[in-house]
Amino acid sequence: MKFPKRIQPLIEDGLVDEVISQLMSGKEATVYIVRCGSEIRCAKVYKEANKRSFKKAVQYQEGRKVRNSRRARAMEKGSKFGRDQQEEAWQNAEVDALYRLDNAGVRVPKPYGCFDGVLLMELITDDEGNVAPRLNDVSMTRELALADHAIVMKYVMRMLCAGVVHGDLSEFNVLVDDYGPVIIDLPQAVDAAGNNNAQAMLARDVNNMTTYYGQYAPELLNSQYAKEIWALYEDGALHPEFELTGHFEESAEAADVDVVMQEIKAAFAEEQERQERLREAQGL
Numbered sequence: 001m002k003f004p005k006r007i008q009p010l011i012e013d014g015l016v017d018e019v020i021s022q023l024m025s026g027k028e029a030t031v032y033i034v035r036c037g038s039e040i041r042c043a044k045v046y047k048e049a050n051k052r053s054f055k056k057a058v059q060y061q062e063g064r065k066v067r068n069s070r071r072a073r074a075m076e077k078g079s080k081f082g083r084d085q086q087e088e089a090w091q092n093a094e095v096d097a098l099y100r101l102d103n104a105g106v107r108v109p110k111p112y113g114c115f116d117g118v119l120l121m122e123l124i125t126d127d128e129g130n131v132a133p134r135l136n137d138v139s140m141t142r143e144l145a146l147a148d149h150a151i152v153m154k155y156v157m158r159m160l161c162a163g164v165v166h167g168d169l170s171e172f173n174v175l176v177d178d179y180g181p182v183i184i185d186l187p188q189a190v191d192a193a194g195n196n197n198a199q200a201m202l203a204r205d206v207n208n209m210t211t212y213y214g215q216y217a218p219e220l221l222n223s224q225y226a227k228e229i230w231a232l233y234e235d236g237a238l239h240p241e242f243e244l245t246g247h248f249e250e251s252a253e254a255a256d257v258d259v260v261m262q263e264i265k266a267a268f269a270e271e272q273e274r275q276e277r278l279r280e281a282q283g284l
Contacts, residue, residue, distance in 0.1 A: 003032060004045050006118050015115065016043065023131065028187060033123060033131075041112065044119040046091050046187070090187060091117055097164055097189040104162040105240055106155045107182045124175045124182050135181065135212065136171040136278070145216035150244075152181050152209050153225050156202065158240045159183075160233050165190045165198045169205035170270075171212040172277050192233070199230055200262045204270050224248035 003019040010016040018035040023042060025031075034043045091114055098111035098121065110122040124132040140148070152174065159166060166173070166189055173185040192198045206226035214221040223246035231248065232238040 004030070006045055006116060007032070007034075007043060010043070010115055010118060010120070013115075015120065019043075028185075034120075036112075036120070040123055041120055042109070042123045044094075044121065046117045046119070048087075087117075091119070093189060094185075094187040095119055095121075097186040100162050100164060101159060101183070101186075104158045106158050106162075107180070108186070109182065109184060124177055124184075127178050132175040132177040132182065134172055135174040135176055138176050140216050142217045145213045146220070148176075148181050149209065149213040149217065149220055152183075152213075153206070153229075153244055153246075155181070155183055156206055156209075156225075157229050157238065157242060157244060160192055160202065160229060161238055161240050163192050165192050165195070165202045166205050167201045170208040170274055170277075172274075174209075197262075197266075200266045202226060202230060203263050204266050207267060208270065208274070220246075 003022075007016060007019060011019075016034045016036055020033040020035060020040070023031040023033050027047075029044050029046045032043045032045065034041055095111050095114040098108050101108045102110060109124055112120040112122075114120075126132055156166070156169070164186075166183065166186060168185065168188050169183070173183065175182040175184055190198055190201060192202075195201075203226040206229070210220050210223060210225065225244060225246050227248040227250075228244060228246065229238065232242065
């Protein structure tokens, strides 16, 4: 089969032995099923910056650290070298996040490294070897919705404990295998301490997931997990094994109007993007 030239160096270096099939093509990357020795994995080939359509990239890149000062200066100036370095940083952000979250007890595809814009990682399958479906393609009982929502909230909490906010979490970025939810697609993951939008992004992530699972378990729609998690984080009381309740008592102090408006705008924009993705998934 025809495959991107960017995978060819991995074949030549013995990292990939065979490209089996294309798994999916999205706005930011195309994913292929590949064979690496006796292992079946997936290769995520990132699209070039001018071919990606990920919105508000600058908002997500805020707070990302570049250790090399020459690279940092070039990125700020927007030179060709700087653009190349910014592109490399965008691609490496996902593999870095995958390693961090895997170590933090969050179920994500196991990463095997990023090589010139190609991320090699675990292929999530069911016990029969079939590719695991995305959450938006799965129906469930109320009991399963409650159980899986609790798992996803724990993962969001553990991400934050590791200093990471997904930033684009929805039913389209979660796979479901025989053992439960698996979080995917993290090139836009943000640094919780270094990004001023982190709180609003976490709230959007949580609200997206709660709205989806709330279709099957409506009682979830009244929960306050985002506020509970962030308040614990700000107080320094959050830890990976904390038992979340979904309850939160509002402070009597006046609300921060700017933060509220930011959350409202972000939620509106996210709902528009979610509807667009749903239409694309349905082939409309």
